[in-house]
Amino acid sequence: MTVSSTNHTFRKFKSLALNALCIACAVLVILPLAVILFYLVQKGASSLNWAFFTGVPKPAGAPGGGMGNAIVGTLELLLLASIIGVPIGVLGGIYLSEYGGERLNTWIRFWADVLNGVPSIVWGMVAYALVVLPMKGFSAWAGGLALGFIMIPLVLRTTEEVLVLVPRSYREAALALGLPQWKTIARIVLPTAMRGIVTGVLLAMGRVAGETAPLLFTAFGNSNWNHHLAQPIAALPLQVFSYAIAPYDDWNRQAWAGALVLVSLTFLLSSGVRLFLGNRLQKNT
Amino acid sequence: MNSTMTPEEIKSAPAGNAEKPPGAIPKPDHKPAPAPAVSAARPVAALTVKNLSVFFGKHQVLKSVSLDVQARAVTAIIGPSGCGKSTFLRSLNRMHELVPEARMEGDIRLFGQDIYSKDVEPVIVRRRVGMVFQKSNPFPTMSIGDNVTVGLRLNGISNRATLAERTEKSLRMAALWDEVKDRLNAPAVSLSGGQQQRLCIARALAVQPEVLLMDEPASALDPLATSKIEELILDLKKEYTIVIVTHNMQQAARASDQTAFFYLGELVEFGPTAQIFTSPRQKRTEDYVTGRFG
Numbered sequence: 001m002t003v004s005s006t007n008h009t010f011r012k013f014k015s016l017a018l019n020a021l022c023i024a025c026a027v028l029v030i031l032p033l034a035v036i037l038f039y040l041v042q043k044g045a046s047s048l049n050w051a052f053f054t055g056v057p058k059p060a061g062a063p064g065g066g067m068g069n070a071i072v073g074t075l076e077l078l079l080l081a082s083i084i085g086v087p088i089g090v091l092g093g094i095y096l097s098e099y100g101g102e103r104l105n106t107w108i109r110f111w112a113d114v115l116n117g118v119p120s121i122v123w124g125m126v127a128y129a130l131v132v133l134p135m136k137g138f139s140a141w142a143g144g145l146a147l148g149f150i151m152i153p154l155v156l157r158t159t160e161e162v163l164v165l166v167p168r169s170y171r172e173a174a175l176a177l178g179l180p181q182w183k184t185i186a187r188i189v190l191p192t193a194m195r196g197i198v199t200g201v202l203l204a205m206g207r208v209a210g211e212t213a214p215l216l217f218t219a220f221g222n223s224n225w226n227h228h229l230a231q232p233i234a235a236l237p238l239q240v241f242s243y244a245i246a247p248y249d250d251w252n253r254q255a256w257a258g259a260l261v262l263v264s265l266t267f268l269l270s271s272g273v274r275l276f277l278g279n280r281l282q283k284n285t
Numbered sequence: 286m287n288s289t290m291t292p293e294e295i296k297s298a299p300a301g302n303a304e305k306p307p308g309a310i311p312k313p314d315h316k317p318a319p320a321p322a323v324s325a326a327r328p329v330a331a332l333t334v335k336n337l338s339v340f341f342g343k344h345q346v347l348k349s350v351s352l353d354v355q356a357r358a359v360t361a362i363i364g365p366s367g368c369g370k371s372t373f374l375r376s377l378n379r380m381h382e383l384v385p386e387a388r389m390e391g392d393i394r395l396f397g398q399d400i401y402s403k404d405v406e407p408v409i410v411r412r413r414v415g416m417v418f419q420k421s422n423p424f425p426t427m428s429i430g431d432n433v434t435v436g437l438r439l440n441g442i443s444n445r446a447t448l449a450e451r452t453e454k455s456l457r458m459a460a461l462w463d464e465v466k467d468r469l470n471a472p473a474v475s476l477s478g479g480q481q482q483r484l485c486i487a488r489a490l491a492v493q494p495e496v497l498l499m500d501e502p503a504s505a506l507d508p509l510a511t512s513k514i515e516e517l518i519l520d521l522k523k524e525y526t527i528v529i530v531t532h533n534m535q536q537a538a539r540a541s542d543q544t545a546f547f548y549l550g551e552l553v554e555f556g557p558t559a560q561i562f563t564s565p566r567q568k569r570t571e572d573y574v575t576g577r578f579g
Contacts (some may be wrong), residue, residue: 100386167420173485176380177436177492178412187439191426 040263044256052257057223057239062248067258070239071224073140076226076267077235078205079220080144081151082132085208086201089155093197096156097163098185109160112153123149124214132218140226140233147208154207158200162193206266212237236262331356331496331526332377337391339372341384346372349391350552352545354496356396359518359527361541363534363559365573368547370530374498378414379407389468395496412440415494419501421481423473423488430469434483436492458524459487460517479510486517490525497521499529503536504552515540533575538562546570 051066058065092112096105127146132138166189174184190197215221220232221242236258243255332354339347347369354360354377362370375381376389393400402409423432431438433455434448442448452469456462461483463567465476473484482502489497499518503511511533518527518540531537537544537558544561546553546569554561554570565571574579 082331167422169418169420170424172383172416173418173422173424173488174435175383176378176411176416176418177439177488178408178410179436179439180408183439187435188424192424194426 024111024148029187037263040256040260043253043260044260047253047257048260052254056225060246060248060251065254067234067236067239067254069222069263070224070234070236070258071261073219073222073226073234074209074236074262076140076229076233077143077147077215078209080140080229081147081208082205083200084145084148085151085204089152090159090197090201091231092152093163094185094190095158096160098181098189102141109157112156114155115149116153119213120146120150120211121213124216124218127214127218137230137231138218138220138232140219140231143215143231143233143235146214146218150208150211150214151201151204154204155201159193159197162196162200163189165196166192200267206269207279209266209269210237210262212241224269236265308554309386323477326481328358329356329546330354331396332528333392333394334377335392335394337373337389337393339369339376339381339390340388342386346550347376348550350547352552354526354528354554355543356526357522357524358542359522359529359540360545361537361542362528362530362545362547363537363554363573364547365578366532369550370547371500373547374416374500374530377413377496377498378416380411380416382407395555412436412492414496415489415492416468416498417482417486417489417500417502419504419507421485423476423481423484425472425474426532427473428470429465429473429476429484432473433487433491436488440492449489455491456489457486458490458517459483460513460520461487477510479506479513482506482510482514483517486514490521494525496526496528499527501530504532511536534562534576546573548573 049066051064051116052068053066053071054068055064055066056066056069092108096108100108123146126149127142131145135141170188170192171184173187175181179187215235215238219235219238221238222232222234224234226233240255240258240262243251243258246252246255291333320553330353334353335351337347337350338345348374350369362373364370372381377393381387381389395410395413399405423429424435427435430452433452434442437448437451439509453462453466456465461480464480465471465484473481476484482505485504486497503514506514515536518529521527522542529537529541541558543556544558544563545555546561546567554565554567556566561570562574565574
């Protein structure tokens with residue numbers, strides 16, 4: 001039996017065409033991101049200076065000023081959100097992967113996915129009702145709680161997924177050494193999955209770092225430095241929002257710069273620390 | 286075996302012996318020549334299994350299995366895939382309980398103590414009955430040395446001298462010491478497959494169990510690594526009671542003292558390895574060990 005050469009050429013052509021299609025789609029995915037980054041740098045980079053990172057907003061009309069308070073505020077809010085979201089999410093993920101029964105797990109997963117789909121402004125309303133009303137004022141606590149709520153289902157699901165990927169044989173080996181289950185999980189399973197868990201946490205932080213809606217009536221924003229977590233606090237997305245819709249050219253330019261800083265922050269969160277962690281773990285594997 | 290008998294003895298031997306009628310179990314007329322120290326007296330049973338049945342949900346995997354595992358000897362479990370070998374092994378250290386819906390009936394005693402009694406913690410049973418798995422599974426986040434001592438450290442032993450001493454002793458027993466003594470801090474996953482499996486054996490030995498269960502410990506290894514593991518098993522039985530599940534008939538014949546043949550969840554035949562392989566009493570055993578099925 002011979003293979004005809006026309007057949008062969010046609011196959012080569014099909015393979016080539018499909019390859020080209022895949023590459024085109026990949027470019028389509030990356031292109032918008034590249035365009036956004038390019039545009040942000042073009043519009044915002046000129047407003048980036050030392051004062052932008054260290055100063056606070058100037059009154060309307062006065063030139064200069066910066067978003068230092070908003071940058072620090074966003075980092076503070078992220079920390080607060082992580083303090084709430086990471087332990088609950090990770091422990092819940094451990095429960096799903098290591099302890100829970102199949103029926104209950106199905107429900108927990110379902111509800112986590114529903115929570116994941118809840119619009120973020122609803123979380124702002126929940127934090128408003130839980131913290132702002134009783135404390136009679138907007139506060140960093142309320143903003144952190146709202147962001148923490150959003151992190152919980154994200155961290156929960158990614159933690160569960162990476163724990164399930166840890167081979168059963170490691171758990172069995174540890175149990176066969178006469179280790180109780182909690183030690184097996186804490187000292188064998190978690191360290192093995194640590195990289196994935198940290199990645200999940202960082203991605204969740206990157207996701208909530210850019211959230212604006214849940215902060216509108218919780219953290220509220222602040223045109224000065226925040227000295228107490230029970231006071232309103234500035235946040236980058238809020239600052240970008242209010243500067244972008246303001247009728248002053250200088251503020252508009254600063255909004256571009258703020259957006260650039262925000263994108264860089266999420267980029268650093270999801271890639272920088274991951275790279276560092278990857279290098280550190282690669283020594284062990 | 287008749288070579289040592291005089292003609293008179295042959296005449297006086299039961300006539301049916303030659304034909305082996307089914308059901309008639311001939312009494313052994315003399316002890317096997319290379320008698321180990323323990324079998325001079327009545328052999329001590331490390332594990333006594335009585336009427337063990339194991340179910341997964343409604344599926345019965347083991348059907349009323351009874352056998353005694355001799356102390357300081359190697360007991361091999363053979364049989365085709367799915368015959369319940371691994372389940373039997375895992376019920377000896379209560380590992381099968383980890384499977385949801387697993388249920389057991391019967392009685393297993395470790396040196397006389399009921400390991401399924403309500404007041405016995407599975408954790409304690411597993412500390413006394415160690416296990417080595419088919420696929421080597423050193424902990425990937427730990428160094429070679431840490432892998433050996435992990436069972437001790439996580440059970441609260443922190444004395445450095447003790448840990449160092451146990452590390453060396455366990456690695457020597459697992460015939461790995463000379464290969465890794467200069468790089469105990471290297472990651473465990475940097476070892477070859479055969480070394481990893483011996484590391485797992487060292488890890489199991491470090492907590493000083495009384496019985497060591499091995500679930501096809503050499504099935505994923507090359508012939509050279511396999512022969513090392515087998516030598517190791519012969520060495521270890523001086524101090525440990527070993528139960529080994531194997532698919533490899535030659536391995537069972539070479540390394541074990543007693544052999545149990547399982548088929549479809551039943552214990553078909555159990556006896557001295559030489560007898561199982563040269564003159565099995567059951568047709569099914571003979572068919573399996575001669576390679577006619579399985």
